[in-house]
Amino acid sequence: MTTDIKSIYLDNNATTRCDPRVVEEMLPFFSEQFGNPSSIHSFGSQVGAKVREARAQVAALLGAEHDSEIVFTSGGTESDNAAILSALDLAPERREIITTAVEHPAILSLCDYLKKHKDYTIHIIPVDKQGRLDVAAYKAALSDRVAIASIMYANNETGTLFPVEGLAEMAKPYGILFHTDAVQAVGKVALDLKNSDIDMLSLSGHKLHAPKGIGALYLKRGTRFRPLIRGGHQERERRAGTENTTGIIGLGKACELALTYMEHENTEVARLRDKLEQGIISQVSHAFVTGDVRNRLPNTTNIAFEYIEGEAILLFLNRMGIAASSGSACTSGSLEPSHVLRAMQIPFTAAHSATRFSLSRETTEDEIDYVISHVPAIISRLRALSPYWDGDKPRADAFQPDYA
Amino acid sequence: MWNYTDKVKDYFFDPKNAGVIDNPDGVGEVGSISCGDALRLMIKVDPETMVITDAKFQTFGCGSAIASSSALTELVIGKTIDEAKKITNQDIADFLGGLPPEKMHCSVMGHEALLAAIANYTGEELAEDDHEEGALLCKCFGIDEGMVERAVRGNKLTSLEQLTAYTKAGGACKTCHEKLEEKLAEVNAEMVTEGMLTSAEAFTLGGAKPVAKAAPLIQISPLAAEAKKAQPVKPGMTNLQKIMIIQQAIEELRPHLQADGGDVELVDVDGDSVFVHLKGACSGCQMSSITLQGVQGALMEKLGRPVRVIPADARRLMDA
Numbered sequence: 125m126t127t128d129i130k131s132i133y134l135d136n137n138a139t140t141r142c143d144p145r146v147v148e149e150m151l152p153f154f155s156e157q158f159g160n161p162s163s164i165h166s167f168g169s170q171v172g173a174k175v176r177e178a179r180a181q182v183a184a185l186l187g188a189e190h191d192s193e194i195v196f197t198s199g200g201t202e203s204d205n206a207a208i209l210s211a212l213d214l215a216p217e218r219r220e221i222i223t224t225a226v227e228h229p230a231i232l233s234l235c236d237y238l239k240k241h242k243d244y245t246i247h248i249i250p251v252d253k254q255g256r257l258d259v260a261a262y263k264a265a266l267s268d269r270v271a272i273a274s275i276m277y278a279n280n281e282t283g284t285l286f287p288v289e290g291l292a293e294m295a296k297p298y299g300i301l302f303h304t305d306a307v308q309a310v311g312k313v314a315l316d317l318k319n320s321d322i323d324m325l326s327l328s329g330h331k332l333h334a335p336k337g338i339g340a341l342y343l344k345r346g347t348r349f350r351p352l353i354r355g356g357h358q359e360r361e362r363r364a365g366t367e368n369t370t371g372i373i374g375l376g377k378a379c380e381l382a383l384t385y386m387e388h389e390n391t392e393v394a395r396l397r398d399k400l401e402q403g404i405i406s407q408v409s410h411a412f413v414t415g416d417v418r419n420r421l422p423n424t425t426n427i428a429f430e431y432i433e434g435e436a437i438l439l440f441l442n443r444m445g446i447a448a449s450s451g452s453a454c455t456s457g458s459l460e461p462s463h464v465l466r467a468m469q470i471p472f473t474a475a476h477s478a479t480r481f482s483l484s485r486e487t488t489e490d491e492i493d494y495v496i497s498h499v500p501a502i503i504s505r506l507r508a509l510s511p512y513w514d515g516d517k518p519r520a521d522a523f524q525p526d527y528a
Numbered sequence: 529m530w531n532y533t534d535k536v537k538d539y540f541f542d543p544k545n546a547g548v549i550d551n552p553d554g555v556g557e558v559g560s561i562s563c564g565d566a567l568r569l570m571i572k573v574d575p576e577t578m579v580i581t582d583a584k585f586q587t588f589g590c591g592s593a594i595a596s597s598s599a600l601t602e603l604v605i606g607k608t609i610d611e612a613k614k615i616t617n618q619d620i621a622d623f624l625g626g627l628p629p630e631k632m633h634c635s636v637m638g639h640e641a642l643l644a645a646i647a648n649y650t651g652e653e654l655a656e657d658d659h660e661e662g663a664l665l666c667k668c669f670g671i672d673e674g675m676v677e678r679a680v681r682g683n684k685l686t687s688l689e690q691l692t693a694y695t696k697a698g699g700a701c702k703t704c705h706e707k708l709e710e711k712l713a714e715v716n717a718e719m720v721t722e723g724m725l726t727s728a729e730a731f732t733l734g735g736a737k738p739v740a741k742a743a744p745l746i747q748i749s750p751l752a753a754e755a756k757k758a759q760p761v762k763p764g765m766t767n768l769q770k771i772m773i774i775q776q777a778i779e780e781l782r783p784h785l786q787a788d789g790g791d792v793e794l795v796d797v798d799g800d801s802v803f804v805h806l807k808g809a810c811s812g813c814q815m816s817s818i819t820l821q822g823v824q825g826a827l828m829e830k831l832g833r834p835v836r837v838i839p840a841d842a843r844r845l846m847d848a
């Protein structure tokens with residue numbers, strides 16, 4: 125079908141559209157009920173109750189046992205930093221950290237800093253070519269010298285899921301705190317934290333149709349915690365600063381909605397994702413899906429198109445009204461493909477072209493059909509320009525540049 | 529995303545002179561698939577007039593790489609070989625109404641391909657004798673002294689960030705930053721003598737530009753940081769013991785690399801420099817710098833002292 129679709133948003137792992145129902149829920153708290161939740165007067169009388177409701181909504185989505193296990197923060201990055209720094213502060217004699225090669229920079233740059241400036245030893249657990257964690261290496265790194273293991277729930281680039289429940293259980297006998305960056309998983313994967321050994325979990329509002337700049341850190345009851353930000357008594361002294369009340373109320377509503385869409389996300393969104401992936405792969409040669417296809421988020425596909433470059437693909441997609449993203453060097457302003465693709469040792473013929481399509485509950489079948497009908501032509505067009513491509517296949521004679 | 533000019537977009541979406549010339553008189557090929565961009569330029573030259581009558585390109589790369597390649601062909605067609613030799617990478621960028629600073633390396637790649645195609649046509653060696661192409665400075669992107677010098681002179685570059693934006697040199701593993709800074713300072717000093725730069729503008733070693741040095745883009749090489757941390761030489765370790773430890777550490781690493789279709793072999797040890805041969809899957813560009821760093825880290829851990837792991841073929845180039 126060829127309606128003139130002008131904008132198709134398939135970059136939901138970068139950020140999502142704020143759900144209009146979320147916005148509606150927030151609006152009165154900007155200009156009517158704008159009071160400080162700590163105040164006694166009537167301008168804030170409903171605010172405290174609304175914040176409590178939001179905390180319960182977040183706890184419900186996570187399957188947390190107690191609402192008080194939720195600490196509101198400014199987002200995924202803050203939650204990640206707070207979790208790791210608290211764990212280190214609490215166990216000064218433990219000088220090691222376990223994490224993975226494919227974490228978000230919110231974890232990796234912090235670990236890099238801790239290594240360079242605070243002399244911590246960082247165990248960076250590698251992944252295989254499908255992006256699966258080397259569990260043997262993880263096991264080998266466990267010891268009572270380790271303060272915290274921080275392992276992401278789902279990878280933002282490939283959607284690959286790590287078996288964090290099991291990993292948390294493995295860490296427990298060593299007294300290691302277990303944290304997971306679940307920013308991409310929350311709202312897409314059903315969670316039941318009350319029955320897990322996960323001590324801390326980060327989530328971010330803007331990945332689940334809430335606004336940017338709001339997030340939460342789950343802290344299992346009994347997990348000791350040293351705040352990252354000190355000041356007033358907000359959040360039971362675990363995160364100071366006047367609450368981002370509108371953000372919190374929006375996040376609560378978004379979590380409530382996410383719970384109602386959980387099944388849709390894992391059936392309908394997954395079906396559309398599979399359709400998109402199959403539709404592209406079946407029409408385009410030398411294209412393959414990266415990551416662990418049997419074990420990943422329902423909304424994500426990351427497809428590498430050999431012998432062409434990712435930014436060029438995105439520019440053409442954008443011209444057709446399709447928003448996606450790429451791990452290619454050129455789009456990020458860095459000169460190398462993303463650390464995730466490199467950690468997976470994607471062959472260099474493909475690492476520069478990996479293109480991520482990330483859907484949401486708002487994605488429609490028409491949109492997917494439109495994308496399927498446009499991608500093959502874009503790929504052929506760029507391959508026709510490529511010195512590595514000849515007609516309908518890679519060039520047989522090796523291209524031998526002067527410097528390489 | 530990038531702020532490309534309309535002209536860049538036009539030349540990307542609708543490139544002129546894309547394709548192949550069947551019997552080209554000159555071909556210039558630069559870049560590599562592992563580095564993320566590569567360009568083949570083909571030219572047809574009238575032997576009587578020495579005029580470039582046709583030019584076509586094939587490019588693997590981003591939007592500005594494709595646009596720069598196409599712009600290059602437009603610039604050279606109709607020019608004599610001598611005129612074409614005078615085209616600079618800035619001319620390519622200007623033709624397109626400018627490129628984002630981070631993308632200037634695309635115009636430099638075009639310029640390098642042009643020089644290569646002309647040299648291929650005239651039969652000249654690309655490296656003139658009095659002006660050796662020199663040592664490979666950036667192993668990750670294969671950038672040698674000659675290219676650094678051309679980019680610095682041609683574009684009056686005075687900082688390491690600019691040099692990386694124009695040539696990519698130093699943009700991956702960062703271990704070459706010191707060498708790049710030395711080269712930049714050297715060329716800038718020459719340019720000051722020649723009146724091309726004022727001494728205030730020139731880059732000098734040792735903190736004349738403390739602001740640029742503090743910028744996050746310039747990190748001390750990870751090696752330097754490691755080196756400071758590593759313990760002093762274990763007293764009493766003989767050279768032979770050192771070599772044996774290195775040999776043993778490399779043998780331990782090989783199965784891991786072999787599992788990924790690669791291999792590493794010890795070639796020589798010279799002071800703190802360990803020369804190795806990387807084979808197979810690990811010898812691609814950025815990928816090899818990761819492998820080298822891994823090997824280096826493992827060796828430093830075993831030896832308790834800083835070492836530099838260098839691919840043996842880079843030494844050949846350094847000695848040349």
Ligand SMILES: Cc1ncc(COP(=O)(O)O)c(C=O)c1O
Pocket residue numbers: 137138198199200201202228230276278279280305307308328329330337339
């Ligand atoms: C896995 C992961 N962790 C952390 C973050 C950072 O979250 P925020 O943008 O809320 O700081 C993101 C989002 O970019 C992410 O994908």
